[in-house]
Amino acid sequence: MPNCKTIAICNQKGGTGKTTTTVNLGIGLAKQGKKVLLVDADPQGDLTTCLGWKDNDSLPTTITTKLSEIMREENGNPHFGILHHEENVDLLPANLELSAMEMMLVTTMSRETVLRTYLNKVKNDYEYILIDCMPSLGMVTLNALAAADSVIIPVQAQYLPAKGMTQLMQTIGKVKQHINPNLKIDGILLNIVDNRTNLAKSTADALRKNYGSVIKIYHSAIPMAVKAAEVASKGVSIYKYEPNSPAAKAYAELTKEVLADGRKKERLHSADAR
Ligand SMILES: Nc1ncnc2c1ncn2[C@@H]1O[C@H](COP(=O)(O)OP(=O)(O)OP(=O)(O)O)[C@@H](O)[C@H]1O
Secondary structure, rough: OOOOEEEOOOOOOOOOHHHHHHHHHHHHHHHOOOEEEEEEEEOOOOOHHHOOOOOOHHHHOOOOHHHHHOOOOOOOOOOOOEEEEOOOEEEEEOOOOOOHHHHHHHHHOHHHHHHHHHHEEEEEEEEOOEEOOOOOOHHHHHHHHOOOOOEEEEEHHHOOOHHHHHHHHHHHHHHHOOOOOEEEEEEEEEOOEEOOOOHHHHHHHHHHHHHHHHHHHOOOOOOOOOHHHHHHHOOOOOOOOOOOHHHHHHHHHHHHHHHHHHHHHHHHHHHHHO
């Protein structure tokens, strides 16, 4: 499959909706006919449980297995252990074992590019790979940024931490400089927005003022909604759980924006090729 785009959903701040966005953007893209792999890169394994694999500790094959195989230079079947979800996305699951990887990666050769080496083995089968990052900027997240073509940063208005954003931007800058020169920031997503307050608007204004000239802020903002929180325990997407909810509509709009970015990139590619 040509032109797979790998997107890291990343913010080292906890609880900004990275997992919820990975599920609903990923399934949104699948609903538009795209072949999608979701990668759980968080030892909490929330992406895996959100998609219905509640007992993730008993899964025999996870992202940890795949990273270990690459580190030991073993040639296992790269597709073995990838799960298929009823809403037409594939999942490379995770569980707590991944936390041991932080330490193991530190002493590994080419330690930042282990995940990239693995994903290169499967990416021909997908048009989009979304990586749900953990809330830290440790080795596993560096691996996600090294493997990605671009980053989407979900930000929660109430907790816009200027310092946190600076740190994230610096890390992305360093990854670009040293490991992955083509890494781009696709955009900042205003997430879990409480429309009852003015804070969302002032956060959007602050983000546009500080970053708007260099980074896109998605037009779609995901509203704070009980249904969007509840869906995490249902094993399905917001489109299946509550298709007419404002959150489902917002995620469908975000999906369109992400697809439009992809089309723009393809046009640039073909113009370059001519
Ligand atoms: N639009 C929303 N409205 C209300 N609650 C939401 C919304 N999106 C996500 N949540 C809830 O907010 C919490 C954090 O969301 P989520 O797990 O997606 O964030 P995260 O960034 O992946 O977290 P972590 O940093 O711990 O990995 C969860 O309880 C989730 O159900």
